[in-house]
Amino acid sequence: MRLAEALAARADLQRRIEQLRSRITGNARYQEGEEPAEDAAALLVEADAALDQLRDLIRRINTTNSRVDLGADGTMTDALATRDVLRMRHSLLTDAATAASGTDQGFMRQMRSELRQFAALPVAELRARADDVARQLRELDGRIQQANWGHDLDE
Structure with missing residues (x-):
């Protein structure tokens, strides 16, 4: 993967995490007798996985940036x-x-x-x-x- 592709992937992951954040907060509470539109706990697990991917990608980008002359x-x-x-x-x-x-x-x-x-x-x-x-x-x-x-x- 080229560095430019990794930077685009990082931006996509960051957007995805922000979307998940919005969905989590929108479904974190619900009224009695109602059901939330989405499972906030499952969304939180998905966000955690995306954050782990982002951390690994940022580490690789930073390592690459420090060696590129x-x-x-x-x-x-x-x-x-x-x-x-x-x-x-x-x-x-x-x-x-x-x-x-x-x-x-x-x-x-x-x-x-x-x-x-x-x-x-x-x-x-x-x-x-x-x-x-x-x-x-x-x-x-x-x-x-x-x-x-x-x-x-x-x-």
Whole structure:
């Protein structure tokens, strides 16, 4: 199994577990004289098995990620950490630029007697930095995706 396939399987298992959670909580109680639509205990057993599968799959993915070498980006684990930080940095820069530009607050002076507001941060520079971070993120994500399809999952 390729690493990318394992990641898709992990996402499917996570969705399945959330569906089971919803079904369990929806059938955990019922009124006297009624029967629950599903057996909550059986659903709980099914969820436990799915969680065990998820744990094993995550362990295998993490083991694989720690051995996959992406050259200048380090291991896959290193690249994933870098990607997470790049996403956070991009969000921070775009939020700061939006706040400094005032477009998120809708403040417009109605009269000349109202106080003017000024940007405390250079909006154009922040947006340029955010664009550069977005480019770095796209490039890194492409290398990560390529590695996901190019490596087998460890056993």
